Amino acid sequence: MVESIKSAQAHHNQTLRAEWRLTSGYLHPGYTDFESAHILLGRFLADRTSVDPLSEKELFAPDEIFEWGHGKPLEKVINSRADLDFLLLHPNLLRKSIVIIEPWSHVGINSLGEEVRASKNVAYIAQKVADMDSILFPVWSTGIIDPELVVGAISSGYAVVVEGGDPSVYDASTWTSPACPREDMFALVEKLLISRSPTSAPAIFICVGHQLAAQCHIRLIQRAVKQVLGTTSLERDSEAKALNSLQEVAERIATMGKTLQVKKRDGRRVADSWNDEHFAVTLNESKEVGDRVLLPYQSLDGKVAGIPWELIHAHDVTSDAHEGVIDTTIQYEREVSISMFHSDEVNEEAILFANWAYRSIHDAIVPYRHIVASGPLSWLIQLPDSVEILCSTEVDQEIVTECSATCINYKDFETKKIRRSFTCQFHPELLSDLRAIGNREVPSYSRLKADDGVRLFVRLLYAGMQD
Structure with a gap:
């Protein structure tokens, strides 16, 4: 009986794949590539009044179902390993698409009682603005399959978008889908975070995606510290200068992580160290639903906040050295809603800590990168x-979500060029x-x-594709 069900499902998936478009673009089939998509994104951002440069053809009629797997342009859904294998046999489909990862079946329930499947908005915006196709990977129903294989494949496209969802990152019991438990999501996001290369797509992590990225920053740093401190020697490091440098940094990071507390504005102390479940993500002071105005992040007064000055100083340096797109948008555009x-929410202290730790590890590697690059610690370079x-x-002049968005920077050791990925607690696609x-x-x-949110989402795509 079970085998017959699996066989029927496989046949159904094969039938669906037969409907997949093999030519990129829907409004102008065959004419969409990286360059044309980038130009059209730029045209969209140039002003707020110019007419649509694309065909007047609608993406769907009012009486049609606009749903994943129910016809073009939302026909491409990875429901099985066979679907992924099909894409690997047709790499152009991946290369000329945005891949959207769904951790959950919806991102929440709105005031009308509707389950909001925001991934459809991402696909609609990309197609309408620049005729960019999208491929959905609903890991909540399909499972991760194989992080190594999946990330290598999906990172070849225009962008990877990790959507939101209902579970809490700090509570494993809320990840109730048997196909994709929390640890599997951690494995996928960790792999995404260390796979940003000169040839890879930028990643945009939204809402729960933003929170997963924060948790995985801490997990990656903990793994790095543990591995560095557990290493006894490195090949061609005869005087142990490279290892000693890395281990000194790892010890400082471990000491800071084990003593750094996380306190909320409402007086709660939610974490005493980086080993606490709530260190990276916790319950917000109040639920935020609806329109909010974005404010530039303000550097903390360490004496008032009780946060070590090293963390605040390191973030001030990062902020001065890098352009994060969202902060620039807030500075030069009108009010961004x-x-x-x-x-x-993601805890401010956790991101300040992650930034300081990443900078410390990177700087320790720089003079010894030729040694690190050829050994078991080479993954630290990523x-x-x-x-x-x-x-x-803020609400009523009171900050509600301190860390509403982040820019993840990757500095190439040789060219010094910067690549970026982005995370945001808000939903720019809604x-x-x-x-x-x-x-x-x-x-x-x-x-x-x-729409400010849509413009911001398009700007993240536009900027990320340039890196």
């Missing part, structure tokens, strides 16, 4: 160089009604062009 839809908090939100495309009036190009 976006949609919030969350109860949990770690980010830094991570910057970009903005916050309009103010917090409804999924297909459940609301279809937004026009001009409507998208006027």
Whole structure:
């Protein structure tokens, strides 16, 4: 009986794959590539009034279902290993698409009682603005399959978007999908974080994706510290200068991690060290739902906040040295309003710590990179160089979410060029009604062009594709 069900499902998936478009683009089939998509993204951002340069063809009619797996342009869904294998046999499909990872079946329930599948908004915006195809990977139903294989494949495209979801990062019991437990999500996100190369796609982590990235920063740093301190020698490091340098840094990081407390503005002390489940992510002071104005992140007064000065200073250096896109947008555009839809938040202290630790590891490697590159610690070279908090939100002049977005920087050891990925607690892909495309009036190009959140999402794509 079980075998017959599996056989029927495999046949169904094969039938669905037969409907997949093998030519990129939907509005202008065969004409979409990296360069044209990038130009169209730039055109969208150039102003708020210009007309749609693409065909007037609609992505779906009012009486049609706009849902993943229910026809073009949302036909490409990875439901099985066979679907992934098909994409590997047709690498151009991956190369000319955005891959959207769904940790959960929806990102929350709006005021109308609708489950909001925000991944459809990502696909709609990308297609409508630049005729960029999307491929969905619903890991909540499919499972991760194989992080090494998956990340290598999906990182070849325009971008990877890790969507939001209902579970809490700090509570394993909320990850109730048997296909994808929390540890599997950690493995996938960790792999994404250390796979940003000169030839890879930028990653955009949204809401729970933002929180998963924060938790995985801490997990990666802990793994690095443990491995460095457990290493007894490195080949061609005859005087142990490289190892001693790394171990000295690892010990400082471990000491800081074991003593750094996380305190909230409402007086809660939620973590006493980096080993606490709530160190990176915890319950927010209040739930944020609806429009919020983004504010530039303000550097802390360490004496008031009780945070070590090294962490604050390191973040000030990162902020001065790197351009995080979102912070620049806030600075030069008019008031930026976006949609919030969350109860949990990333802790400010955790990101300040991660930034300091990443910078410390990177600087320790620089003079000995030729030694580290050829040994068991070589994966440390793939770690980010830094991570910057970009903005916050407030209600009634009171900060609610200190760490509303981050820019993850990767500095190439040889060329010194910077590559970036981004995380945001807010949902730039959702309009103010917090409804999924297909459940609301279809937004026009001009409507998208006027929306702050959509413009911010497009700007992240545009900037990330340049790196």
